[in-house]
Amino acid sequence: MENTVLHVADVHKSFAGLHALSDIDLSVREGETHAIIGPNGAGKSTLLNVCIGRLKPDTGHVIFNGENLTGRAPHEINQLGVVRVFQTPEIFPDLTLLENVMVPILAKRDGSFKMSWFRRFSSELNVRNKAMGVLQDLGLGEFTNAMATNLSRGDKRRLELAMGLAQEPKLLLLDEPTAGMARHDTNATIDLLKKIKAGGMTKVIIEHDMHVVFSLADRISVLAGGRIICQGTPEEVKNDPRVKEAYLGEEQV
């Protein structure tokens, strides 16, 4: 059996009596791309927020490589190697693209706090070269000295992906990486994610777009009403009557 990297065990989460998540059991294996899909309001984002420590589950645990993530601070979870890419781009708007990518690399190298105030940031040549490489891989190599705030929305999302990838995470959580993107950008992002997939990084993708999901995922968990209703390979999920019901039910409205 393959190694389990992330194990969400028996997680419940409710907001003011509303069960956002119940009985969530989920295992993500090393090297796989695991997609979490489901209709709007199914609890996808809540699940992701539980995984990165933004929300604390009412019961249950999230175990990552043997470490319990429940109740840990966001920076500790990041330091363990779990990186999240947000749905609305979370970047440093007042820094240049290069600085945006160098900062996460320093987080990985120097830990969550280091008082290095006498060295020059711009003399960190290794960090700089690495950041340049990542930016080039993502097609942002031309604008390395531009302010991040001047980027288009699509480029901002790509920049955030670059910030995540630069940390070489053990587990990358992607929240709708192609939401709001034009078809052309979506395809470019799919190609990019496929490239990362070839590199063997473990990923969890939350996605609306079935095209994206079926071209990337090794396994899929379908979430509806806060429960996992089906789990399996893309083929299995495609043919599952419960999934059809959940989705068709939504689309008929």
Next chain:
Amino acid sequence: MFKPSALSDWTLFILFSAAILTMPIWLAPLGANYPDLMQKFAIFGIFAIGFNILFGLTGYLSFGHAAFLGVGSYTAVWSFKLLTMNVIPALIFSVIMAGVFALVIGFVSLRRSGIYFSILTLAFAQMSFNLAYSVLTPITNGESGLQLTLRDPRVLDAAAGVAVGRSLPSTNLFGLKMSGLPGFYICAVMLIIAFFLSMRIFRSPFGMMLKAIKSNQTRMAYTGFNTRPYLLAAFVISGMYAGLAGSLMAVTDPLAGAERMQWTASGEVVLMTILGGAGTLIGPVLGSAIIKYAENIFSAFNTSELRQIFDFMPDGLQQVSVAVSSMFVGEAWHFTLGLTFMIVVIFLPGGIMEGFRRIGGLFRRSDAKAGKVESSAAAAHS
């Protein structure tokens, strides 16, 4: 494209040092080359540079930095009373004491951000001010302020066999009296050191982390940084700068009063930093010099002088002119200050430094077609 290279930083530092050290010469035409005023320029420059490390880099607006200024002054005077009139121990102890105070106040205040942080720092500073006035009278000598007396022990001086004269001894640096120009020069040297350290912080990975916190603090946490110790470090460093400024006030004039901790003093450093340009290296020094110079000019006028100025006018018009202009000068010069501040914040939110940058940008545009991306990147670095 302009990048802050090590070379351009050294150029900036050397130009800055030269400008500060030659102040007695080039300020002469402005009539501002007397030591008292130049000491103020340097001392408030240090205060503002330190404040800028917190506010300019992290965006956390402290309204209580005067507390550290006061702590610095009291510590320095106590060092003069108990140990020696030599300024070195006074400077060292003041910086340490202010750092300790900043650690405590920062630890509590930084549990909140934004306006709540500002209110907490303001509350702490007002608390310190009131304590200095009342409960802590044995330490601060309350209303009359802490002063030197002939009966002070000064153990180190006594051990060294310095004779106690009939008049109060003056502060010195190994025998060199710290009044007049030497007093200015010790402030100037401290200002240059303060500027150098601030420049290193601005360009360091630590400084970059502070800028990133200002830009997007939540993102910093998800990037793996524990932002609290970064903020606390910045707070303590800026508190130590304020302590240094406070002790230099005591060096040039060895007494300390509680009014140094009042909220108006905290507000003044905010004005200086924003007027000059928060987040820039030179801006705070410029802002503090401009405010102190303007204060010196405008507050000096009185009604009879104004009457003289408008003497050439017919009688009725003269009275009106005097009445109107007296709203801007003398005691009321704060009105001028407030007005200037409003104009700057509305039209030049980046302060005077942004004004320079815009003027520079006009010239640059005329001789090169700078791309949009390029010029904005340059603006962020200069």
